[in-house]
Amino acid sequence: MTAVAERIDEPVGVADVERQAARERRRRGFLLALPAYAYLVFFFALPLVAVGVFSFATRNRFGGVDLAEWNLDSYRKLGEDIVFDILLRSFSLALLTTAICLVLAYPFAYFIATRSETVRNVMLVFVLIPFWTNFLVRNYAWRLLLGNDGPVSQVSQLLGLGEVRILFTPLAVVIGLVYSFLPFMILPLYAAIERIDWRLVEASRDLYATGRQSWTKVVFPLSMPGVIAGSILVFVPSLGAYVTPEILGGAKTTLLGSYIVSQFLTARNWPAGAALSMVLLTVMLMTTIIYFRSGGRNL
Numbered sequence: 001m002t003a004v005a006e007r008i009d010e011p012v013g014v015a016d017v018e019r020q021a022a023r024e025r026r027r028r029g030f031l032l033a034l035p036a037y038a039y040l041v042f043f044f045a046l047p048l049v050a051v052g053v054f055s056f057a058t059r060n061r062f063g064g065v066d067l068a069e070w071n072l073d074s075y076r077k078l079g080e081d082i083v084f085d086i087l088l089r090s091f092s093l094a095l096l097t098t099a100i101c102l103v104l105a106y107p108f109a110y111f112i113a114t115r116s117e118t119v120r121n122v123m124l125v126f127v128l129i130p131f132w133t134n135f136l137v138r139n140y141a142w143r144l145l146l147g148n149d150g151p152v153s154q155v156s157q158l159l160g161l162g163e164v165r166i167l168f169t170p171l172a173v174v175i176g177l178v179y180s181f182l183p184f185m186i187l188p189l190y191a192a193i194e195r196i197d198w199r200l201v202e203a204s205r206d207l208y209a210t211g212r213q214s215w216t217k218v219v220f221p222l223s224m225p226g227v228i229a230g231s232i233l234v235f236v237p238s239l240g241a242y243v244t245p246e247i248l249g250g251a252k253t254t255l256l257g258s259y260i261v262s263q264f265l266t267a268r269n270w271p272a273g274a275a276l277s278m279v280l281l282t283v284m285l286m287t288t289i290i291y292f293r294s295g296g297r298n299l
Contacts, residue, residue, distance in 0.1 A: 063268030192226025
């Protein structure tokens, strides 16, 4: 009976040891990640909490913030005509930028994904080259190109089309945003297309599908995680862009990012700026949730 009892107790002891080892691994993992957790709490979570608190505060007549009187006045002001126009303009330009980037990036990503490994690496380097230059410098370069005395206007005058006025218009902002965020669309699309099992395309052609049908029924659905990821990576920063609209746009092309900065620095209305920031953060969270619910984990 004693031998039988020992054999019965043995699996229980092994399970206890395994659970203890698992707890030790989790504890060591937590200790190793503790500096990263602390960094995220102090530099991300606490500032977001502060912004959320300020969005419910009250602006006093001296431009300060009264944290004792909480209200929804800053959120009610989001319905004002000027704020609504800025939100509508920001969403419109962000959607337009995303659509243009998708149209331009998909054929290019498809071309890269179907080349040899050497050609892929070279072309990916070309895609990443803009990141080697400061973002501010690139936008000022576009300001010179699109200016009244820039190359675009000079070529137009040589062709007899007259002076081209692109700078400080919504078109200039869209051009700058597309140039800045196009790599963020190309790279996820390339990653998704490169992972496609091309035997499925061959099977569709064996079943007498045309090239267009193979693309619409096989290639594009399988590349949808890249489309979703690239669209989010372009839409979200375009919606809150500040540098590009400030340099290439003008007073008539004020976007959400510029308006938030003006509320903090110029109007000294921190609750209004915080409320707009919370709206922008909510949009980012919603798009992230949509991304993961749409199969983004498989990318």
